Amino acid sequence: MAASPQRLVRSTNHRILAGVCGGLAARFGISPMAARIVWLLLSLLPGPMWVLYVILWAVMPPAET
Numbered sequence: 001m002a003a004s005p006q007r008l009v010r011s012t013n014h015r016i017l018a019g020v021c022g023g024l025a026a027r028f029g030i031s032p033m034a035a036r037i038v039w040l041l042l043s044l045l046p047g048p049m050w051v052l053y054v055i056l057w058a059v060m061p062p063a064e065t
Helices: 020-028 032-044 049-059
Strands: none
Touching (some): 020 032, 020 049, 032 049
């Protein structure tokens, strides 16, 4: 039986602001610090990365503890 894919939820353990990067890191199996660094580097490029962060914050449910 195949394992079901993990849901995309905000992290409650690895959070600095809202847990979005921690949730993305858990979903894709990378370090939360690596996810934050990638997000920071992407936010330096032109584009609406901070708007996307706020949208993900609003859309992603918090992880159940």
